[in-house]
């Protein structure tokens with residue numbers, strides 16, 4: 001059995017979590033801004049593309065906590081949003097763009113990284129335009145709505161000689177990192193089975209429920225976290241999948257995407273992974289059953305408040321700002337000329353799995369997952 005405190009101390013030392021666990025919230029936004037403006041010369045500039053819920057609610061505030069990057073610019077199709085963003089984040093006029101003049105961002109030395117936070121079907125276009133402008137790009141999950149778009153995005157990065165990273169924040173979250181450590185180090189022996197699910201009630205009338213814009217339903221938006229969780233917990237890639245669509249009890253709200261679905265991955269060594277996702281039911285968990293005990297998280301995928309248990313007891317890790325860690329890690333990788341740990345290739349891999357799940361759901365057959 002491992003010692004919880006030793007494991008936590010080792011974790012903090014190894015990941016630098018302590019450095020990010022500072023009590024930032026007690027400072028006012030203005031103070032943070034001032035500190036950032038003073039030290040931003042050493043930081044890479046990020047421009048957020050799309051100023052919706054995630055950009056405004058999570059990414060921009062996180063960029064007040066980052067050490068290696070800061071919010072330098074915005075790209076938006078909504079002029080009414082500009083004054084508030086400029087004031088709140090000290091963004092000069094010269095760093096404000098719209099979707100038409102976006103390419104001219106290439107001439108702006110303040111911007112090093114474009115962060116695409118648009119509906120899923122716009123990820124490919126804006127990522128490629130970002131590379132064409134000569135910038136590095138972070139693209140939100142899911143990377144794109146099909147593998148062909150992922151290939152075009154990766155090719156554009158290569159052509160530009162720039163890096164592509166995906167907004168996979170949970171790769172920087174202590175409880176999820178612990179799942180990966182416990183699973184891949186076989187702390188409780190070999191994993192036999194995994195289970196995961198992510199669902200919430202989605203309001204009607206948003207792009208997430210429009211197949212053309214979202215590429216699919218809850219699987220694209222939420223199920224992708226479950227897929228990721230199973231892969232980093234086991235350190236394995238699935239060989240095949242069998243998927244079933246859930247009963248559509250509200251066809252008016254879900255005219256062209258699934259309301260819910262479930263799937264079973266077969267991993268090497270006979271390990272199974274049962275996943276589910278829904279836009280009509282709330283759940284949020286990841287579990288592994290191993291030879292010498294189980295371990296899991298519930299909730300698993302939130303921005304904070306993860307809780308975990310193992311056969312040894314309750315997990316105890318500090319709360320961190322996942323988005324700040326994710327963006328800092330990418331900025332640092334650029335400074336150090338190393339690759340992102342969540343590169344475009346990882347996003348592409350997951351889009352392959354999403355497509356295989358949809359294929360199985362549509363055909364009712366087991367689908368092999370090829371490269």
Ligand code: NAD
Nearest residue numbers: 050051052053054055077117118119120140141142167207
């Ligand atoms: P949102 O609807 O709140 O924001 C979307 C933004 O895109 C808005 O500013 C909107 O004005 C803009 N937009 C431009 N053209 C548009 C069009 N034709 N239709 C609709 N909106 C248009 O969405 P969000 O929740 O911010 O999600 C944006 C992206 O971020 C998605 O890809 C989503 O999957 C991802 N996301 C990731 C996380 C995460 O934890 N990593 C969390 C939430 C969202």
